[in-house]
Amino acid sequence: MSEELRRRNVEGEAERVEHKLVRAESNSSSENLASNLRDSEIDSEDDKIGKGIDLSGNIPSGTNKAPFFLETLLQDLPDRWRNWVVRGVFSFLMLTFFLVVIYGGPLALMITTLIVQVKCFQEIINIGHSVYRIHGLPWFRSLSWYFLITSNYFFYGESLVEKFGVVINRTDFLRILVTYHRFISFSLYCGGFVLFVLSLVKKYYMKQFSLFAWTHVALLIVVTQSYLIIQNIFEGLIWFIVPVSMIICNDIMAYVFGFFFGKTPLIKLSPKKTWEGFIGGGFSTVVFGFMMSYVMCQYPYFVCPIEYSEALGSMTMDCEPSILFRSTNYKLPDFLSGFLTTLGFADSISVYPFMLHSLSLSVFSSVIGPFGGFFASGFKRAFKIKDFGDVIPGHGGIMDRFDCQFLMATFVNVYISSFIQRDSPQKLLTQVLYLKPEQQLQLFHLLKENLESRQILAPQV
Amino acid sequence: MSEELRRRNVEGEAERVEHKLVRAESNSSSENLASNLRDSEIDSEDDKIGKGIDLSGNIPSGTNKAPFFLETLLQDLPDRWRNWVVRGVFSFLMLTFFLVVIYGGPLALMITTLIVQVKCFQEIINIGHSVYRIHGLPWFRSLSWYFLITSNYFFYGESLVEKFGVVINRTDFLRILVTYHRFISFSLYCGGFVLFVLSLVKKYYMKQFSLFAWTHVALLIVVTQSYLIIQNIFEGLIWFIVPVSMIICNDIMAYVFGFFFGKTPLIKLSPKKTWEGFIGGGFSTVVFGFMMSYVMCQYPYFVCPIEYSEALGSMTMDCEPSILFRSTNYKLPDFLSGFLTTLGFADSISVYPFMLHSLSLSVFSSVIGPFGGFFASGFKRAFKIKDFGDVIPGHGGIMDRFDCQFLMATFVNVYISSFIQRDSPQKLLTQVLYLKPEQQLQLFHLLKENLESRQILAPQV
Structure with missing residues (x-):
């Protein structure tokens, strides 16, 4: 049977070639031979390269396999x-x-x-x-x-x-x-x-x-x-965990929204993706990111950068949380606060600044x-x-x-x-300590002079 | 005539295909059809891709054209x-x-x-x-x-x-x-x-x-x-001019040595390159680089990095040449200096340290x-x-x-x-000046404490 199939296919190939010969013959443009041959080469290249090479046999690719x-x-x-x-x-x-x-x-x-x-x-x-x-x-x-x-x-x-x-x-x-x-x-x-x-x-x-x-x-x-x-x-685990979770959330929610409400195709490349999924997923991601950030901002474990502590002699993830992760009051815009105060709400909200940054991250993760x-x-x-x-x-x-x-x-x-x-003062200090001692001293004096000349530091007599 | 040529070539193509068919038929291995077809595809791909695509018509490529x-x-x-x-x-x-x-x-x-x-x-x-x-x-x-x-x-x-x-x-x-x-x-x-x-x-x-x-x-x-x-x-014009000239020198001298003494082929890729050219070019480049460095080290124009001068309010290429470009005495190794002093020479030589660095550059430029x-x-x-x-x-x-x-x-x-x-003290100072004034002050105090604790700076009472 394999023999039979092979012959049939070989015949098929011969046919294709013949078809090409006919085309080459019938091409009566004034271009020279070389360009003609190139043309027929393009066709056959298109078959293989332009339209893709079939690698299905070579790449171990499959979602159906289960242990x-x-x-x-x-x-x-x-x-x-x-x-x-x-x-x-x-x-x-x-x-x-x-x-x-x-x-x-x-x-x-x-x-x-x-x-x-x-x-x-x-x-x-x-x-x-x-x-x-x-x-x-x-x-x-x-x-x-x-x-x-x-x-x-x-x-x-x-x-x-x-x-x-x-x-x-x-x-x-x-x-x-x-x-x-x-x-x-x-x-x-x-x-x-x-x-x-x-x-x-x-x-x-x-x-x-x-x-x-x-x-x-x-x-x-x-x-x-x-x-x-x-x-x-x-920079802190939060900068890793939140974005990764956002992408995962966006993937899942776009799928869910697409599954239930999907009608309008989004892009030809992925026929299953829909605008409904794209928008629903994006919206979910923004909400999810906002809430997740709120939770994570409360734990130094997620918020502190990994630093080497001279005092402890080891790595540490303890820190005084930076301003990003400290609850801050934001005054609402006038038109909104006027409306809210009449309803008996406060005219400001208290959030972690990181939660506002999380909005940029979630928008990127769901749009780009x-x-x-x-x-x-x-x-x-x-x-x-x-x-x-x-x-x-x-x-x-x-x-x-x-x-x-x-x-x-x-x-x-x-x-x-x-x-x-x-650049934080601490970070720059680390760099300064790389210098040779006499250079450190030199920098110290340079900085002192500069600060004094700008009256940031009171000149010493 | 073009018609005639075209037909001949088309016939040639048909012949090639036939040859391939014969090969495919005669292939009696136990592999399946798909692999057979793949094989024949490889051949035709090799013709075009493996062995190169002829782009001579498309790329404006030619050394013969003259104005x-x-x-x-x-x-x-x-x-x-x-x-x-x-x-x-x-x-x-x-x-x-x-x-x-x-x-x-x-x-x-x-x-x-x-x-x-x-x-x-x-x-x-x-x-x-x-x-x-x-x-x-x-x-x-x-x-x-x-x-x-x-x-x-x-x-x-x-x-x-x-x-x-x-x-x-x-x-x-x-x-x-x-x-x-x-x-x-x-x-x-x-x-x-x-x-x-x-x-x-x-x-x-x-x-x-x-x-x-x-x-x-x-x-x-x-x-x-x-x-x-x-x-x-x-970093200074010398870091640009010397390496560029070395490559040019190596190109030319490898050609000259190859032309006059070339016998042993160096690499299949470039059949005209010979070991004689490679070695002669390399040797010339080392000597050339050494001499060129000697000359250039004497001019601040080549040696000074481009900096912005606060004092002048503009870019400047004036500087106190760094240690690299100041003539330095190197004591020769004992066995050599003993020999040289008996001949009446000094037991040390005076060169610019950059000249020694130029050796690394010239070796790289002629080997790699x-x-x-x-x-x-x-x-x-x-x-x-x-x-x-x-x-x-x-x-x-x-x-x-x-x-x-x-x-x-x-x-x-x-x-x-x-x-x-x-990192030089000046460079770090630039970075420090990016900070907010209060941070600059903070760094100043951090540095001061640190220097005092290590007794590099005398503690003030």
Whole structure:
């Protein structure tokens, strides 16, 4: 039978080619031969590249797979229901895992982020390797991993150095790593670059360059953004937990609203998404974010940045909460307060300033956030794959669940650096203490003079 | 005749297909049909992609083109000679231009870098558009340019803010741009990202994603690295001129040595490169760099970083040269000095420390630098183009001349940040002055306490 099928298909191919020949013959434009041939090449390329390559056989992609114990448990249910149960069970498991990791604190979160990042990278690279099929060069895959390690070394190093430099500097060996961190990272990268150039094989030039680019784009998406996630965690767990929960909430609520009220299609890319879901999800996210922020603002555990305490000699998450997390009275606008006072309400409300910032986050996560998902689903369509992988039964790959989280993390990071985080005196002091003692003294005198000249400090006689 | 040629070629194509059919038929392995078909697809893909796409018709690529006045002047010369003269004339013109720009100072250099960067980006993007031929979506090109502008806004902004923040902060409007710089940049980027997702057209998914990746890799290569070049310029012109000249010197001398002594091929990728050229070029570059550094160390114009002077109220390149550029005595190792003193020489030498650093630069530029060139030539081979463009007669595109410069610039930047530049008291003072006055005072007292507790500053009664 396989023989029969093969012949039929070969005949099909021959037919297609013939059709092309006819077209080429009948093309009577005045252009030269070369352009004609190019045209027919475009067609066949379109078949394969323009409209997507079918990778369904190569990428372990599927949401239907369920672990054995669930499979046997649910065998009597209809398919549709079984999928639902599997999806539900694993959503619950992921949520539990998320809570456990939060309970584990910043280190546990950092390690989880790293694992998620590596898994996402692997899924993207796997797709790349299936697309370009350079099975003849198996160690080319090692090169991708080498670049992953190098860039992680660079980015994680940068953030650890920035945060814990003073502590790290106490050990001689670590001090060398800190001082020459960029140089070491760059040397490692150059090693990979040279290896890449040396690995070029004539027949595969184009594929190799494509995969090189593919690897770098994956690094850009996954590594740089997960580095920003780590930075957010260091600013205080709330900057991590609230945005992540918002994306999850938006996902779920958009689905729920879409399911019950969905009528108007939102975007061609994802035919199942509707305007009703988009708006309902967005509204829910804003409310949810506001309430969640209110709760979290009350716990120093969520609110304090992770700092090294000289006094304790260890890391600490205790602090005097910053102004963002202290209840503040906001006077309502006149037209509103006039109305409210006649009704017997107060003319001001008392909220944590962070709750107001949470509005920006929730608006971003429900307006721009979904575009991360659209991007991912466009990408999957381009390569005709259903999911990025199959590690989470009922959900697909890790990348399928985290597509929107990366963009959100970048937004949070930028938001913090633009609106929240100003250089604090403490932070600058840390930097000053890096200087040699005589330079510290020099800075002291420079600052003193400057302050005196501007009469901020009373000149001493 | 064109008709005849076309038919012949079409017949050729049919023959190739037939050959493939035979192969497919004769393949009697136990694998299924799908894999068989995939195999034959690989072959045809290899023809077009694996072995490179012939873009010779699309990319304006050529080193033979000469401007009209030269063409008429040289018309009696044999082709080979004419190429030589054109190449020589334009090498000379470029060198002159380089000198004029240096004479013009840092601002002129910055603008030139920007222009070169834009040109390189254009050349890379042009190739991408020819490869993926999405002529149906002309405004997709605009999106690439939009990303170029956005990322330049971000990177140039970052470096200007870092360097001239204090000055910029004096104007209210500019202060807003500075304070929210990252937020504005990110918003601009998100705009492009959303536009990209909205622009996705079903038939072109794969091509659009490929070009999106292509654009981002181009940004990574061109924009980020040219940002590093700007940073190097700010550190002092010497950090720009010496490395650039080293790469040029290495290019020329490797060619000269290869021409006269070249026998042993160096790398398959560039058949004309030889070990003799590589070694001779490297040796010349080390000597050249050493001498050039010696000369340049004597001029404050080359040596001083560009700073804003409060006293002058303007930019200045006057300074007390740093220790790097002050002649220093180095005692020679014992075995050498014993030998030299018996010959009547001194037992120490006096050099500028920068000259020793120049050795690292020249070694990098002659060992790793050429790999930038190999990379570029591999890339050109993958796409079967001779040059990246044709703006410089006799040389090709801008990218052809700058392929090694980008990697070198990154090296210099990393080198400075690892080995040269430490936070200076002045630099930190600038940061302190960003704080609010009361915070400046707070830092002052914190620092004072700290210095007193460590007895660096005598405690006041």
